[in-house]
Amino acid sequence: MFYPYSLYWNSYYMIGTIFVVIAAVLAIFAQTKVQSTYKRYKKIPNSRGMSGAQVAREILDSEGLNDIQIFEVKGQLSDHYNPSKKTINLSSDVYHGTSIASLAVAAHECGHAIQYKEKYIPISLRNSILPVANLGQYLGWIAIILGLAIGHTNIAWIGFALMCGILAFQIVTLPVEFNASSRALQILNTRYLTSSEYAGAKSMLSAAAFTYVAAMISTLMSMLRIFLLIIGNSRDN
DSSP, X not given: OOOGGGGGGOHHHHHHHHHHHHHHHHHHHHHHHHHHHHHHHTTSXXXXXXXXXXXXXXXHHXXXXXXOEEEEESXXXXXXXXXXXXXXXXXXHHHHOOBHHHHHHHHHHHHHHHHHHTTOHXXXXXXXXXXXXXXXXXXXXXXXXHHHHHTOHHHHHHHHHHHHHHHHHHHHHHHHHHHHHHHHHHHIIIIIOOHHHHHHHHHHHHHHHHHHHHHHHHHHHHHHHXXXXXXXXXXXX
């Protein structure tokens, strides 16, 4: 029989917890890195004096995406592309800002819009995984807790398999984000930024991309802890 307090005496679970703590530290480092990089490059204006909204509009129009609207939203680094509404939503600093960081973030979101236009395969795959991942996240935990509580690890393994959808979603997200940044940097390098400004934009987007890598690693470590917990419980039984 599985008891909640037995988690603390499960050596497999404790090993997994160490991995999770390491991943959490990595995630904090990634967030600190992107914040500090953004803070640094939002103080440096681009030589053309264009705002993030202006650059986004030009990029979209040049790609034939005239129907996509650009809106200002609250928050810092809350920028995102909404494919269902066909809107690019830029935080105030990015929307109005003329910094290197503003152009980098705005161009990145345009990169996502271009991905949808070109039917970029990884983004289509990610969208198909998303509902499965959301459902698996809830059903997976129920199956894991139930399976361990009643001593049927087969049920727990089913729950583990369901939760793997979350990891799959985050893995597929990586090429989506990397590609959007690659598109953004190519456009910025060709039309908008000098070589020194380009280096700053690249640093900004690289730091942002690292947050997705850190998030994927955190999920991987959490899944490993669950895996070890089920293994340990199986051996105890």
